[in-house]
Amino acid sequence: xxSLQKYCLSLFIVLCVMSSCNNLSNETYYHMSDELxxxxxxxxxxxxxxxxxxxxxxxxxxxxxxxxxxxxxxxxRELSLPYLYAGMIKEWxxxxxxxxxxxxxxxxxxxxHDRMYYFRDYAGALYDLDATDTLTKNQVDYAxxxxxxxxxxxxxxxxxxxxxxxxxxxxxxxxxxxxxxDKFIDETAFLYLxxxxxxxxxxxxxxxxxxxxxxxxxxxxxxxxxxxxxxCYLGNNEKALKETEIALQKFDDNNHLQGxxxxxxxxxxxTQITELRDVLLADSLKLASV
Amino acid sequence: MGKALLYIITFCSITSCDYYxxxxxxxxxxxxxxxxxxxxxxxxxxxxxxxxxxYYGRQNSGFSKSRDTLNNYFxxxxxxxxxxxxxxxxxxxxxxxxxxKIGRFKIKQVGPDFRNxxxxxxITNHILEMVKGIQTWNPVRFQGYDYDSFYHxxxxxxxxxxxxxxx
Numbered sequence: 001x002x003s004l005q006k007y008c009l010s011l012f013i014v015l016c017v018m019s020s021c022n023n024l025s026n027e028t029y030y031h032m033s034d035e036l037x038x039x040x041x042x043x044x045x046x047x048x049x050x051x052x053x054x055x056x057x058x059x060x061x062x063x064x065x066x067x068x069x070x071x072x073x074x075x076x077r078e079l080s081l082p083y084l085y086a087g088m089i090k091e092w093x094x095x096x097x098x099x100x101x102x103x104x105x106x107x108x109x110x111x112x113h114d115r116m117y118y119f120r121d122y123a124g125a126l127y128d129l130d131a132t133d134t135l136t137k138n139q140v141d142y143a144x145x146x147x148x149x150x151x152x153x154x155x156x157x158x159x160x161x162x163x164x165x166x167x168x169x170x171x172x173x174x175x176x177x178x179x180x181x182d183k184f185i186d187e188t189a190f191l192y193l194x195x196x197x198x199x200x201x202x203x204x205x206x207x208x209x210x211x212x213x214x215x216x217x218x219x220x221x222x223x224x225x226x227x228x229x230x231x232c233y234l235g236n237n238e239k240a241l242k243e244t245e246i247a248l249q250k251f252d253d254n255n256h257l258q259g260x261x262x263x264x265x266x267x268x269x270x271t272q273i274t275e276l277r278d279v280l281l282a283d284s285l286k287l288a289s290v
Numbered sequence: 291m292g293k294a295l296l297y298i299i300t301f302c303s304i305t306s307c308d309y310y311x312x313x314x315x316x317x318x319x320x321x322x323x324x325x326x327x328x329x330x331x332x333x334x335x336x337x338x339x340x341x342x343x344x345y346y347g348r349q350n351s352g353f354s355k356s357r358d359t360l361n362n363y364f365x366x367x368x369x370x371x372x373x374x375x376x377x378x379x380x381x382x383x384x385x386x387x388x389x390x391k392i393g394r395f396k397i398k399q400v401g402p403d404f405r406n407x408x409x410x411x412x413i414t415n416h417i418l419e420m421v422k423g424i425q426t427w428n429p430v431r432f433q434g435y436d437y438d439s440f441y442h443x444x445x446x447x448x449x450x451x452x453x454x455x456x457x
Contacts, residue, residue, distance in 0.1 A: 082320065083319060085320070087443075089400045090404060090406050263357050267357075
């Protein structure tokens with residue numbers, strides 16, 4: 001009887017070990033060739049892309065993809081995004097770092113983008129942008145369709161290094177002008193140049209930049225608000241008041257600079273426009289009474 | 291011998307299941323589960339079945355007034371109490387239920403290198419209490435109906451100063 005018990009127990013143990021080994025082999029995919037693992041990994045990544053990002057199914061598929069091929073940079077990047085959107089910074093960092101380790105050329109500028117717009121880590125973003133440029137010599141890189149020079153300009157503006165910011169916005173403008181023409185330059189570069197000129201008390205120059213920003217397209221309320229500021233500094237209250245009215249109208253139409261998820265750099269608010277308008281109105285009333 | 295066998299079995303079982311044990315992904319990334327024994331001041335979900343990310347929906351969830359009001363709220367109240375050696379990010383994650391009430395608070399702390407760290411209790415509690423003090427929240431909305439969602443506010447600290455409020 002005793003030996004039967006021992007026999008059953010041994011059999012049970014052997015079965016346990018065998019089934020766990022089978023599970024283990026399925027999870028490690030050791031039996032697959034490198035090529036097969038890579039293509040399977042890509043398939044899982046593509047499939048995950050068809051499922052709601054951040055959902056349990058999508059995350060499991062992506063984790064499977066990186067198990068199959070730890071160099072699948074796209075899967076690592078995809079894994080990082082739901083954490084980024086959920087404010088889970090450590091987890092985002094771990095996954096995006098893996099993506100960069102696997103393919104720095106593809107993802108380093110994207111980390112710069114995330115660092116800038118999600119964490120306002122401008123110094124860290126500049127480090128990534130510089131590293132990207134080192135990897136791709138004689139070529140202007142684009143992160144999320146934005147030139148790295150434009151992004152550098154934004155970074156320096158965020159760090160209040162206005163000369164450097166101006167320098168990079170101008171590099172960006174010249175580069176785009178030569179490639180696609182004046183009309184297709186991102187007007188935000190002119191908005192930021194206008195704001196920098198205002199910080200440096202160069203009001204006439206600010207007006208030139210801001211007007212250039214709305215030359216081809218009906219611009220945001222921001223252009224008109226900053227134009228109003230420039231006119232106000234120059235003592236032209238009439239023009240300033242006109243610009244605040246346009247700014248207010250556009251702001252109420254939700255036509256103003258906004259961040260994708262968080263506040264944009266130098267974003268304006270309605271109260272700023274109304275405060276400026278009230279000051280200008282009070283001044284004009286004062287003048288009328290004199 | 292018996293012990294060695296037991297260790298082998300345990301090891302094999304764990305390694306075979308690690309895929310599920312490490313991160314089982316029971317919910318959408320970001321969902322805050324209620325692991326506490328005590329409820330957050332009677333906070334309750336409207337729908338246990340689904341908690342949406344706050345950025346979903348026809349109307350995203352979040353602070354119901356403008357962002358500058360929120361910035362002013364924190365900037366006016368924040369006081370580092372002399373703790374000037376703190377740099378990094380404090381994220382307060384919480385749920386906004388369908389009635390606009392908030393609860394299930396979680397605090398995440400990372401340094402400037404985005405790795406986990408532990409800041410002074412005073413600072414984290416101070417920021418948490420400020421967040422708890424806000425009463426005006428919009429729930430996430432789909433097709434005219436309000437639902438529960440998870441949301442977060444990240445505070446960037448630089449040498450004890452509150453430099454960015456990311457919400």
